[in-house]
Amino acid sequence: MxxxxxxxxxxxxxxxxxxxxxxxxxxxxAEAGGAIVAWEADPADRAQLDxxxxxxxxxxxxxxxxxxxxxxxxxxxxxxxLDQVRRGNRDANAALVSGVLGILDRLGDxxxxxxxxxxxxxxxxxxxxxxxxxxxxxxxxPFDVAGVPLRRDDDFGAELQSWRSIRVPxxxxxxxxxxxxxxxxxRNEFARMLRESGADLSLIxxxxxLSDSIAGMRQSVSQMRMQRIDKLFSxxxxxVRDLAQEMGKKIAFQTSGGEVELDREMMENIRDPLIHIVRxxxxxxxxxxxxxxxxxKDVTATIAxxxxxxxxxxxxxxxxxxxGLSPDALVAKAIASRLxxxxxxxxxxxxxxxxxxxxxxxxxxxxxxxxxxxxxxxDIVKANVEKIGGVVELRNEEGRGLTILLRVPMTLTIISxxxxxxxxxxxxxxxxxxxxxxxxxxDTVRIDQLGGGxxxxxxxxxxxLLRLENxxxxxxxxADDSDDRALVIVRPGQGQSYALSVAAIHDHEELxxxxxxxMIMATGLxxxxxxxxxxxxxxxxxxxxxxxxxxxxxTEAGRSHDRSAExxxxxxxxxxxxxxxxxxxxxxxIRGVRLSVIERVEEVPVSTLFESAGRVQVRIGEDxxxxxxxxxxxxxxxxxxxxxxxxxxVLCYPIAEVIDIVRLPDAVxxxxxxxxxxxxxxxxxxPVELIDPFWLMAQYAAEGAAPVLRRPLCRFADDSDGWGDNxxxxxxxxxxxxxxxxxxxxxxxxxxxLCIEEGxxxxxxxxxxxxxxxxxxxxxxxxxxxxxxRYDRQALLDAMRRSVGGAGE
Amino acid sequence: xxxxxxxxxxxxxxxxxxxxxxINSVVTVGTPVEVPAAPPxxxxxxxxxxxxxxxxxxxxxxxxxxxxxxxxxxxxxxxVAEHGYALLADQIEDVCFIxxxxxxxxxxxxxxxxxxxxxMIEHEGASLLxxxxxxxxxxxxxxxx
Numbered sequence: 001m002x003x004x005x006x007x008x009x010x011x012x013x014x015x016x017x018x019x020x021x022x023x024x025x026x027x028x029x030a031e032a033g034g035a036i037v038a039w040e041a042d043p044a045d046r047a048q049l050d051x052x053x054x055x056x057x058x059x060x061x062x063x064x065x066x067x068x069x070x071x072x073x074x075x076x077x078x079x080x081x082l083d084q085v086r087r088g089n090r091d092a093n094a095a096l097v098s099g100v101l102g103i104l105d106r107l108g109d110x111x112x113x114x115x116x117x118x119x120x121x122x123x124x125x126x127x128x129x130x131x132x133x134x135x136x137x138x139x140x141x142p143f144d145v146a147g148v149p150l151r152r153d154d155d156f157g158a159e160l161q162s163w164r165s166i167r168v169p170x171x172x173x174x175x176x177x178x179x180x181x182x183x184x185x186x187r188n189e190f191a192r193m194l195r196e197s198g199a200d201l202s203l204i205x206x207x208x209x210l211s212d213s214i215a216g217m218r219q220s221v222s223q224m225r226m227q228r229i230d231k232l233f234s235x236x237x238x239x240v241r242d243l244a245q246e247m248g249k250k251i252a253f254q255t256s257g258g259e260v261e262l263d264r265e266m267m268e269n270i271r272d273p274l275i276h277i278v279r280x281x282x283x284x285x286x287x288x289x290x291x292x293x294x295x296x297k298d299v300t301a302t303i304a305x306x307x308x309x310x311x312x313x314x315x316x317x318x319x320x321x322x323x324g325l326s327p328d329a330l331v332a333k334a335i336a337s338r339l340x341x342x343x344x345x346x347x348x349x350x351x352x353x354x355x356x357x358x359x360x361x362x363x364x365x366x367x368x369x370x371x372x373x374x375x376x377x378x379d380i381v382k383a384n385v386e387k388i389g390g391v392v393e394l395r396n397e398e399g400r401g402l403t404i405l406l407r408v409p410m411t412l413t414i415i416s417x418x419x420x421x422x423x424x425x426x427x428x429x430x431x432x433x434x435x436x437x438x439x440x441x442x443d444t445v446r447i448d449q450l451g452g453g454x455x456x457x458x459x460x461x462x463x464x465l466l467r468l469e470n471x472x473x474x475x476x477x478x479a480d481d482s483d484d485r486a487l488v489i490v491r492p493g494q495g496q497s498y499a500l501s502v503a504a505i506h507d508h509e510e511l512x513x514x515x516x517x518x519m520i521m522a523t524g525l526x527x528x529x530x531x532x533x534x535x536x537x538x539x540x541x542x543x544x545x546x547x548x549x550x551x552x553x554x555t556e557a558g559r560s561h562d563r564s565a566e567x568x569x570x571x572x573x574x575x576x577x578x579x580x581x582x583x584x585x586x587x588x589x590i591r592g593v594r595l596s597v598i599e600r601v602e603e604v605p606v607s608t609l610f611e612s613a614g615r616v617q618v619r620i621g622e623d624x625x626x627x628x629x630x631x632x633x634x635x636x637x638x639x640x641x642x643x644x645x646x647x648x649x650v651l652c653y654p655i656a657e658v659i660d661i662v663r664l665p666d667a668v669x670x671x672x673x674x675x676x677x678x679x680x681x682x683x684x685x686x687p688v689e690l691i692d693p694f695w696l697m698a699q700y701a702a703e704g705a706a707p708v709l710r711r712p713l714c715r716f717a718d719d720s721d722g723w724g725d726n727x728x729x730x731x732x733x734x735x736x737x738x739x740x741x742x743x744x745x746x747x748x749x750x751x752x753x754l755c756i757e758e759g760x761x762x763x764x765x766x767x768x769x770x771x772x773x774x775x776x777x778x779x780x781x782x783x784x785x786x787x788x789x790r791y792d793r794q795a796l797l798d799a800m801r802r803s804v805g806g807a808g809e
Numbered sequence: 810x811x812x813x814x815x816x817x818x819x820x821x822x823x824x825x826x827x828x829x830x831x832i833n834s835v836v837t838v839g840t841p842v843e844v845p846a847a848p849p850x851x852x853x854x855x856x857x858x859x860x861x862x863x864x865x866x867x868x869x870x871x872x873x874x875x876x877x878x879x880x881x882x883x884x885x886x887x888x889v890a891e892h893g894y895a896l897l898a899d900q901i902e903d904v905c906f907i908x909x910x911x912x913x914x915x916x917x918x919x920x921x922x923x924x925x926x927x928x929m930i931e932h933e934g935a936s937l938l939x940x941x942x943x944x945x946x947x948x949x950x951x952x953x954x
């Protein structure tokens with residue numbers, strides 16, 4: 001957590017104190033930022049509020065001691081505001097949270113300056129403090145608190161202690177660790193000798209006491225280098241909140257696996273890459289609200305950061321459900337920015353195309369935003385991760401999201417290992433990858449021989465079976481009882497699992513994992529070595545590598561039902577059933593419509609809208625739809641349309657912007673008379689007019705005007721002078737017909753034949769297709785004359801409609 | 810001075826002078842822990858203080874059949890690329906300064922020795938092959954790759 005830029009000077013005792021304060025404050029600020037964002041999401045969470053209060057209180061306490069008046073004043077203001085909330089005199093709202101965050105930011109700036117100069121810079125903090133108290137004034141506290149509120153400071157004593165820390169050179173820690181491990185081995189040796197020598201009980205008892213304290217010491221020493229990865233995650237919620245707000249995106253941020261422990265030094269190396277990837281996901285990955293609705297996604301994007309221990313590696317996964325990477329766009333970009341020639345680009349495989357983002361000087365953003373363009377690219381991320389022996393992996397689903405996986409090795413890591421025996425020796429399996437342990441002879445297990453391979457079925461779930469001896473190329477040890485073998489269900493990664501058969505299970509042990517010699521790692525079967533208390537080295541199995549060595553496909557997909565995915569779909573279906581799309585109408589009003597009637601959101605150029613026969617319509621692709629608007633929108637640019645679909649017809653409803661998707665409120669105040677607005681409901685305290693899709697569709701369906709999706713085909717006959725093509729076809733197309741002309745036989749049978757030249761024989765008429773004949777004179781030849789005057793638009797369209805019973809107006 | 814310091818030992822039935830730069834110590838080992846599926850010159854793992862060392866059988870590197878590791882066997886502990894290894898030795902003779910210069914190898918060696926030997930040196934009336942201990946470790950790794 002120590003931000004290096006804070007730590008400038010060392011030397012005197014005062015400087016040491018200051019440096020400690022800076023390190024501590026940096027840690028607190030990062031943690032407080034995350035805690036405040038969490039609290040904003042749930043202001044009722046009293047525990048979270050108390051925690052934030054204590055953090056701020058700690059800064060105030062330490063700064064008073066060091067005589068830093070600005071820091072003290074700032075932290076006092078924040079503490080005061082939070083205390084008002086704790087006492088119920090003030091409501092927690094977004095403004096208050098922003099105010100407190102503003103103070104934390106100022107504190108961060110001050111600390112940076114402190115670290116460089118060693119003294120608190122002069123300046124004025126009234127702006128940020130004022131922002132917080134103004135808010136209080138407008139809130140109008142219900143009563144004034146007389147005097148200074150009393151607070152029992154010793155309440156916070158315990159928490160204060162937990163923040164005290166010192167910094168120690170890494171090499172010193174390492175030598176302490178090696179020393180303690182040696183002590184443990186010596187103790188084991190000594191214990192064995194003591195037992196063999198038949199020493200008296202009092203000697204053994206005092207040795208046991210020594211032994212216990214050694215065990216305790218070993219544990220504390222092991223923990224010294226390790227830190228929960230939570231620390232790395234704590235500043236992220238704040239970053240996501242600020243960035244999402246700035247960019248007008250809605251993002252749900254989740255972290256998991258915070259309990260995974262990682263070497264402190266390693267942690268420092270992945271902090272910046274992690275933050276960069278999260279920023280990228282918000283900036284480039286997550287689409288704008290309308291784009292998400294248009295793509296049929298939840299308006300609120302999800303960014304999930306999770307950590308997982310996998311063998312001797314820590315996997316940190318940053319997953320978003322945004323637009324993902326487009327390999328074609330990447331290649332185009334690379335060529336445009338002269339990173340490669342088109343010829344080189346063509347030679348790239350799909351994976352290489354994605355990995356273009358790691359090229360120096362490559363930025364995927366179409367335009368530079370305030371977030372991107374900071375000179376840090378994915379190339380730096382990759383370099384940083386590789387520097388510590390890690391790898392960066394991309395899992396791209398174009399249009400559905402991007403997952404970036406950072407795998408970093410765990411050196412000097414302590415993992416919980418399961419000791420198993422095979423071929424007469426012990427091996428360790430990372431406990432985290434073990435799902436279940438069973439006896440091969442158990443009732444719930446069935447083992448089938450399948451064409452040379454083996455399959456284990458456990459309670460209906462099938463797993464490929466690996467025998468550890470076979471994978472390692474060893475014979476089974478004759479001393480092992482073959483009836484008593486154990487099955488370990490191993491899950492090396494997401495969506496993969498297999499059964500590993502071993503001779504016996506020994507026990508669990510906390511193991512310090514160290515890398516094995518390169519030629520041993522090169523076998524791909526081992527993830528490292530470890531030295532348990534008995535002093536005999538044990539190899540840690542690479543549970544993923546075993547799979548590769550056995551050349552088995554262990555993916556779970558298709559093997560068994562993915563229950564979680566199913567549950568998710570169900571939940572989404574339940575949500576859709578009662579969800580409301582909130583949008584801003586073109587007249588600025590906030591309105592809502594049930595999400596289920598929206599087919600999608602279109603964004604079309606204004607020029608595709610046209611007026612025809614007094615109605616506004618829009619051409620989208622090959623189709624023409626009515627638009628619910630009195631007049632054509634003016635100006636250039638584009639217009640957003642909600643596409644309502646009732647199963648037969650489509651109606652477009654112009655809007656200004658999509659706001660959100662919310663649960664449909666239970667209480668709706670219905671309108672007095674049927675109309676566009678079905679009623680009014682309260683959403684987050686604001687009245688929202690609910691559109692009545694039934695009424696709306698009825699307006700356009702009444703005259704059969706809403707177009708059926710298949711538009712009738714009209715064929716011109718005898719159009720020798722092109723009048724039909726030039727004069728008639730545009731009108732018919734506007735009215736929703738497709739038109740073909742010329743003598744060529746069309747692919748499909750026309751719905752109506754239009755004979756244009758008066759008196760021509762109309763050779764194409766064969767009786768199967770209705771025929772409409774046009775005449776050039778305005779007057780009909782007689783009462784029997786069924787021809788239509790060729791400039792009588794209405795009569796012609798009526799005739800068309802009678803003939804095909806179809807669309808048009 | 811260090812360049813002149815050599816460990817004289819009998820390895821794979823041959824007396825050699827090992828350059829002492831990378832040599833940490835000479836210790837005895839018990840029964841090593843086998844590493845299934847490892848390259849053939851890996852004779853196993855053993856622990857020394859709290860470190861795990863990889864035991865290398867020079868016989869295999871030279872192209873001879875592997876020898877079993879007897880408890881109490883003396884091994885030469887070396888450090889190569891931050892990993893600890895130990896070379897099985899038939900016999901450890903002496904650590905000494907050799908003033909004579911290393912000379913180019915004259916004559917034809919077995920292919921195995923030709924791979925690992927760097928030079929020759931004259932010591933107490935006998936010619937010894939000069940070997941860098943790391944050659945026993947890195948060379949087979951290169952070959953495997």
